[in-house]
Amino acid sequence: MRLALGLVLLVAVLFVLSLLSGQAPVGAGDSLKALIAGDGTPLSVVMREIRLPRALLAAMIGAVLGQSGAAMQGYLRNPLAEPGLIGISGASALGAVLAIQTGLSLMFPLALPLAALGMAVLAVLLILALAGPRGASITLILAGIAISALAGALTSLALNLSPNPFAAADIVFWMMGSLADRSFTHVWLAAPFMAVGALLLASLGRGLDALTLGEDAAEALGIGLSGLRLRLILGTAACVGAATAVAGAIGFVGLVVPHLLRPAVGARPSALLWASALGGAAMVLAADIAVRELLPARDLKLGVLMALVGAPLFLHLIYKTRKEMA
Amino acid sequence: MSLMTLRDLTVRRGECPVVDHVSLSVSEGECIGLIGPNGAGKTTLMRAALGLLPASGESTLAALPAPERARTAAWMPQAREIAWPVTVERLIALGRIPHLPRGARLRSQDRAAVEAAIARMGLDSYRARTATQLSGGEQARVLIARALAQETPLLLADEPIAGLDPAHQIATMEVFADLAREGRSVIVSLHDLGAAARHCTRLLMMERGRLVADGPPGAVLTPGNVDRVFGVSAYYEDTAQGPVFQPLQVTR
Numbered sequence: 330m331r332l333a334l335g336l337v338l339l340v341a342v343l344f345v346l347s348l349l350s351g352q353a354p355v356g357a358g359d360s361l362k363a364l365i366a367g368d369g370t371p372l373s374v375v376m377r378e379i380r381l382p383r384a385l386l387a388a389m390i391g392a393v394l395g396q397s398g399a400a401m402q403g404y405l406r407n408p409l410a411e412p413g414l415i416g417i418s419g420a421s422a423l424g425a426v427l428a429i430q431t432g433l434s435l436m437f438p439l440a441l442p443l444a445a446l447g448m449a450v451l452a453v454l455l456i457l458a459l460a461g462p463r464g465a466s467i468t469l470i471l472a473g474i475a476i477s478a479l480a481g482a483l484t485s486l487a488l489n490l491s492p493n494p495f496a497a498a499d500i501v502f503w504m505m506g507s508l509a510d511r512s513f514t515h516v517w518l519a520a521p522f523m524a525v526g527a528l529l530l531a532s533l534g535r536g537l538d539a540l541t542l543g544e545d546a547a548e549a550l551g552i553g554l555s556g557l558r559l560r561l562i563l564g565t566a567a568c569v570g571a572a573t574a575v576a577g578a579i580g581f582v583g584l585v586v587p588h589l590l591r592p593a594v595g596a597r598p599s600a601l602l603w604a605s606a607l608g609g610a611a612m613v614l615a616a617d618i619a620v621r622e623l624l625p626a627r628d629l630k631l632g633v634l635m636a637l638v639g640a641p642l643f644l645h646l647i648y649k650t651r652k653e654m655a
Numbered sequence: 656m657s658l659m660t661l662r663d664l665t666v667r668r669g670e671c672p673v674v675d676h677v678s679l680s681v682s683e684g685e686c687i688g689l690i691g692p693n694g695a696g697k698t699t700l701m702r703a704a705l706g707l708l709p710a711s712g713e714s715t716l717a718a719l720p721a722p723e724r725a726r727t728a729a730w731m732p733q734a735r736e737i738a739w740p741v742t743v744e745r746l747i748a749l750g751r752i753p754h755l756p757r758g759a760r761l762r763s764q765d766r767a768a769v770e771a772a773i774a775r776m777g778l779d780s781y782r783a784r785t786a787t788q789l790s791g792g793e794q795a796r797v798l799i800a801r802a803l804a805q806e807t808p809l810l811l812a813d814e815p816i817a818g819l820d821p822a823h824q825i826a827t828m829e830v831f832a833d834l835a836r837e838g839r840s841v842i843v844s845l846h847d848l849g850a851a852a853r854h855c856t857r858l859l860m861m862e863r864g865r866l867v868a869d870g871p872p873g874a875v876l877t878p879g880n881v882d883r884v885f886g887v888s889a890y891y892e893d894t895a896q897g898p899v900f901q902p903l904q905v906t907r
Contacts (some may be wrong), residue, residue, distance in 0.1 A: 406738035539752050542801065543736030548707055550805075551725030551753045596739040 332593050336607035340388065345612035347384040348376065353623060374639050382513045387617040388610040389516070390508075390576050393523045393568035395609020396602055398583025400530045403537035403598035404561050405466050408518045408591070410652075411584040412569045415456055415469065415562065415635050416476030417449050421573035422504060423480045423487070424448025430487045441503075442518055443575040449570025452476050456562060466544070469558060506577035506632025519571040526567030527606070529560045534599030542597065579632045581639025584610050588646050657682055658809045658840050659704065660727070663712035665671075665698075671697045675864035681809065681842065686835035688851035688872075689844040691861035692885055697844040698733060700861065701811045705730055716809075720876045725753035729805035733813035735794050737786045740825045743797050744782040745771055750804030772804035775830050792819045797825060803834075810834065816850065816889070828854035852876055852891065852900035860884055872898060882906050 347355050348364065355372060364376035397412040404410075413419065428434040428444035459472035484504075491497040536557040539547035548554050572579065586608040587601055594600035613631075616638065620629040659681045666674040672697045681687065689697050703710035705728060706717030716728055731748065737746065750772065751765040761769070773779055776796050781789070786797055799815050810831075818906045824847070831841040832854050840861075845851045851872065852856055858875040860868035862884045868875040873893070881889050887902045 406736075418831070422691055429838060535752060535755075538749060539747070541736075541738045541741065542749060542798070543732060543734055543738070545682075545702070545707060545732040545734070546736070548721075549725060549728070549730035550749070551722040553721060595745060596741045597745065598739065 332590075332604060336604065336611065339606055339611045341652070343611055343618065346616050347382050347387060347618050350621045351380055352374070352621075354424045358642060363537040367642070377534055378512060379510075382511055383508050383617070384614065385516050386508050386511050386519070386575060387614045389519065390572040390579065390612030390613065391582055391609040392484075392606040393527055393572055394526070394579065394582040394608070395605035395612070396527060396530050397565040397568045398609070399598070399601040400533055400537065400561055400588040400606035401565060401583065402587050403601065404540065404558070404612065405470065406540060406543075408588055411580075412565050413477070413580065413583070415473035415565060416638040417452050417456075417566045417569045418573045418578055419477045419480035419484070419571045420452030421449040422578050423484050423504060425574065425577070426484050426487045426500050429503060430491055430496055432492075434495070439514065442515065445574035446518075446522070446570055448480075449566055449574070451564060452480070453566040453570075456566075457559075460558075462560075465554075466558070469562070502630065503577050504632075505630035506635070507620075507628070507630045508576055508577040508629060511575060515575040519575045522567045522571035522582060526564045526569075528572070529564030530568065531558060532600055533557060534562070537598035539600070562644055567591070576630055577630075577636055579613065581635050581643070582612055585639050585642050585646070586612055589642075609649060657715070660715045661704055661713065662733075664700070664703055664710055664714055664838040665712050666699050666708055666710045672864050674710070677861075677864075677866045679859065679866060679869060681840050682807070683838050683840055683842045684835050684856075686832050686854060687840070687842045688854045688855035688858045689842055689861065690846075690848060690851055690858055690875075694863075695884075696864040697861055698813050699864075701730070701813060701842065701844065705811065710789050713889055722753060725805070725807075727807055728809040729802040729807045730812060731802040731810075731812040731815055733817075735791070735798055737794060737798075738900065740785045741785045743778060743783065743784050743786050743789070744773070745799055746786045746807070747778075747800045750801045750806075753805065759826055768804050768806050771806075772800040775803055775833075776800040777826065792823060795819060796823060796827070803830075810839065812841070812843045814844050815845065816843075816847065824850060834857075848876065848881075848885075848889070848902060849900045852898045864874050872900075876900055 349360055360376055363370060363373040367373050367377055375598055401410045401414060402408055424445040425441050428441040432438040455476055456472045460468045488497055488500055519649050536552045539550045539552045544554060587605045590604045590608050591601060594604050616634050617631055620631055620634050623629060657680050662678050664674060664677045665672055685896045691697050702708045705715055706716045716724055719727060721830060748761060748769050751761060751768060773782060776799055778800055795818060802810055818825050826829060829851050830844060834841050855872060858872050859866060860875050860880060868880050876891055881887060886905060886907045888906050890901045890903055892899050
């Protein structure tokens with residue numbers, strides 16, 4: 330309970346800080362007043378059309394990435410699992426890259442996220458076909474690896490054949506992941522997928538708890554493993570596909586956040602689902618504030634910062650795990 | 656009343672039957688030992704009976720809808736898996752999952768079941784320990800307690816006493832015998848024929864997928880059966896301290 334309260338408070342504070350972070354040199358009070366008043370002044374437009382959707386997206390993306398990471402780790406009973414494992418983020422990125430490469434994204438702005446979402450859906454169908462009807466986890470991992478590899482190869486091919494250096498640079502920058510210049514259109518595009526995905530993942534709690542005892546024992550406890558796996562795949566795909574479609578590839582959230590919060594919830598996979606959602610929201614909000622405050626003049630990419638922070642954090646976790654095992 | 660009936664239960668791996676037309680019925684109050692050499696099909700028989708494996712023939716247990724089956728029979732697999740560092744108490748409480756209404760927390764009857772399971776397995780001093788940091792034998796006892804907390808009329812356990820010290824082997828078999836005296840039934844697969852002879856009310860002997868003997872220990876552990884199925888000779892005597900069975904020599 331105290332953990333939930335603490336995390337909610339943290340997210341709320343970071344959300345407000347995110348709203349106040351930016352290039353316009355305005356006081357906090359004025360900014361928030363302009364946000365609430367919505368009186369058509371330039372400041373109010375900045376607050377309502379630029380900063381609010383950015384903060385919302387950061388919170389939403391962090392939440393679903395954290396939650397799907399917790400779900401994936403719980404399902405595979407492996408603390409190194411992450412939502413990208415089933416290849417959805419790779420496929421989604423490929424969709425976006427194709428939209429940039431073909432110039433479609435220049436013709437109409439929503440082409441990029443829509444192509445990314447479409448490719449995520451295609452990857453889900455492919456995974457379901459490859460992983461087979463029974464609920465085993467090993468076939469899911471193998472299918473995910475195959476799809477990730479294929480998506481990665483096709484992304485490289487698109488880069489390789491890109492028509493001009495500008496398109497190539499666009500692709501590279503997009504793949505680094507960012508929340509700059511996003512609007513409410515992006516929020517409304519991602520929100521329904523994320524809501525459905527988050528609900529699907531939230532329904533997994535009891536099954537993931539039972540899986541602590543292994544697949545056989547969980548099934549004997551009355552958990553339908555194939556149904557569980559289907560909800561996991563669809564939920565993760567909706568969450569990660571939508572997140573990648575609007576923000577590019579943002580790694581490490583789904584890997585590190587559940588790992589950090591696991592001791593705080595007594596290692597219960599069901600509790601880790603909501604805790605990681607809140608923790609993920611806090612982490613991405615904080616990182617998105619940092620990219621604006623650290624190098625305001627240079628467009629530091631969110632995904633880059635995430636990896637810079639995430640990798641050492643992960644090394645620390647490995648070190649801690651090693652000490653526990655010794 | 657019959658808790659489980661199998662009719663011609665058959666599991667094939669490719670062409671080869673791993674469990675071959677097994678028919679049997681389990682009534683209330685039985686402590687059943689499932690014995691047989693490695694690869695005789697003991698684990699496969701139990702998993703197929705629970706409906707965890709596709710099988711032909713009939714199992715009344717596998718025919719139940721999954722949630723109802725989980726309230727009828729508990730299963731302790733041989734692989735002692737504990738994936739996350741949860742406390743012993745929390746792990747045992749996982750046995751209550753089939754009884755909890757959707758989204759509910761542990762109710763008072765669930766807590767009572769967990770407490771009873773902890774008391775039966777003598778795990779009171781372990782309840783706050785992290786389950787993954789216990790020794791193999793301790794983990795086995797915790798997982799047995801988890802299955803007990805499920806409070807089902809029938810308990811199936813795959814080699815539950817393998818790797819336990821003598822005192823805990825005897826204590827665990829006595830827990831199973833107690834359950835049988837209370838009217839519940841237990842099916843345990845065992846390699847320790849001595850423990851099977853002492854504690855079980857009935858033995859099922861399997862050989863290459865077939866059920867070759869079914870009855871009280873004295874009728875199943877005959878010199879002929881033991882020689883043919885296990886390839887050993889044995890000493891078996893009904894002593895003043897109960898039946899004693901000791902394998903002696905390899906006969907082939």
